[in-house]
Amino acid sequence: xxxxxxxxxxxxxxxxxxxxxxxxxxxxxxxxxxxxxxxxxxxxxxxxxxxxxxxxxxxxxxxxxxxxxxxxxxxxxxxxxxxxxxxxxxxxxxxxxxxxxxxxxxxxxxxxxxxxxxxxxxxxxxx
Numbered sequence: 001x002x003x004x005x006x007x008x009x010x011x012x013x014x015x016x017x018x019x020x021x022x023x024x025x026x027x028x029x030x031x032x033x034x035x036x037x038x039x040x041x042x043x044x045x046x047x048x049x050x051x052x053x054x055x056x057x058x059x060x061x062x063x064x065x066x067x068x069x070x071x072x073x074x075x076x077x078x079x080x081x082x083x084x085x086x087x088x089x090x091x092x093x094x095x096x097x098x099x100x101x102x103x104x105x106x107x108x109x110x111x112x113x114x115x116x117x118x119x120x121x122x123x124x125x126x127x
Contacts, residue, residue, distance in 0.1 A: 028053040078102040
C-alpha cells in the first residue's frame, strides 16, 4: 500500500483522521468531514459567487490530494444547491471531472432535498 488507510481496520478511523488532518480549508467555505465523508458548503445570495468559492476550494483540494496521493472516488461526488429560486448554478469540477448535480443528497444517513423539506428522510425512516 503506497498511500491511504486500510478500510475496515481497527486503527482505520484514527489513521484517516491523522492522514487528512491538514486538508485545505477556505475562509469562504465550510469543510465538514466524518469517517471518510466530506461536505464542502458555502452560502451567498449570488449563486455564481457560491459556485466560484466552491470551485476554488475544490481546485485547492485537488492539488492537495495529488500531493498526498489520495484518490477521490469520483462516482460518489454530487453537487446540491439549496434554495427557493429557480436559477441554475454553474457546474463544478474536480480532477477535470464534472460533479453531477443531484436532486437530493445523503450525508450521515440524512437525506437533504433542495428546499430542505425532509420529505425523503421522513419517507425512509417510516419504512
